[in-house]
Amino acid sequence: xxxxxxxxxxxxxxxxxxxxxxxxxxxxxxxxxxxxxxxxxxxxxxxxxxxxxxxxxxxxxxxxxxxxxxxxxxxxxxxxxxxxxxxxxxxxxxxxxxxxxxxxxxxxxxxxxxxxxxxxxxxxxxxxxxxxxxxxxxxxxxxxxxxxxxxxxxxxxxxxxxxxxxxxxxxxxxxxxx
Numbered sequence: 001x002x003x004x005x006x007x008x009x010x011x012x013x014x015x016x017x018x019x020x021x022x023x024x025x026x027x028x029x030x031x032x033x034x035x036x037x038x039x040x041x042x043x044x045x046x047x048x049x050x051x052x053x054x055x056x057x058x059x060x061x062x063x064x065x066x067x068x069x070x071x072x073x074x075x076x077x078x079x080x081x082x083x084x085x086x087x088x089x090x091x092x093x094x095x096x097x098x099x100x101x102x103x104x105x106x107x108x109x110x111x112x113x114x115x116x117x118x119x120x121x122x123x124x125x126x127x128x129x130x131x132x133x134x135x136x137x138x139x140x141x142x143x144x145x146x147x148x149x150x151x152x153x154x155x156x157x158x159x160x161x162x163x164x165x166x167x168x169x170x171x172x173x174x175x176x177x178x
Contacts, residue, residue, distance in 0.1 A: 001037050003049050003058035009033070010061055011103065019065070022072070030069040038062050038070060042080055050087065053096035057104055060087045064111045075160050078114075085111040085120065092127060102132045109136070113143050116152045146171075 010019075018026060040046050041062045049055035064084035071077040088111040091097060097105055109131065112124030121144045128140045146153060154168035164172070 001034075003046075003055035006034065006037070006058040006061055006066075007054060010065070010107075027069045027072055030066050034062065034066055035070060038066055042083070050090065053091065053094075053099045054104075056087060056091050056094075056096055057100065057108055060084050060091065060111065061107055063087065064114065065107065073159060078156060078160070081111060081114050085115055088112060089123075097127065097130070106131055106133055106136045109140075113140050116147060116156075118144070118147055118151075121147060 014026075037046075041059050046059050046062075049059045063080040067080045067084075068077050071079070088108055091108055097108055100108060109124060109128060112120055112128070115121060121140070124140070128137055131137055143153075150165075150168055150171070152162070154164055154172055156162070157164045157168065
């Protein structure tokens with residue numbers, strides 16, 4: 001299976017509404033079609049994809065987005081975030097983002113948004129400002145605000161076996177959709 005199959009699936013087969021929806025059938029479809037490729041990426045066996053901007057983006061999407069579908073509700077859904085972040089950081093250093101269209105650019109930036117590190121969010125800030133998507137900028141700011149408040153994403157606590165503070169529990173009650 002090629003990197004193009006990842007990009008075609010994500011950007012052509014799926015609608016924008018499906019990217020962030022909780023959909024058991026979609027999660028199953030992604031698992032069935034891409035689990036082998038995801039496993040290869042998790043082992044570093046797709047490093048040759050990093051030689052070109054589009055294939056590098058496909059590896060980022062595999063590890064950042066597909067993980068969330070394939071392992072929804074489990075610690076594994078976040079287990080590949082650090083690797084996806086490193087790949088996104090490399091893509092920025094190489095200048096790959098200059099050849100991405102607006103939507104591709106936003107998905108390259110997702111690992112920065114998913115990080116629980118303020119430093120990583122600050123590193124990504126100038127690149128988020130390059131986005132043509134005002135919603136993307138607003139979501140990044142919302143994510144950064146949460147990290148600044150709690151030092152982590154409270155909605156991950158239960159899945160990751162972390163104990164929530166009362167402030168985090170209050171936040172989750174007030175923000176159930178996050």
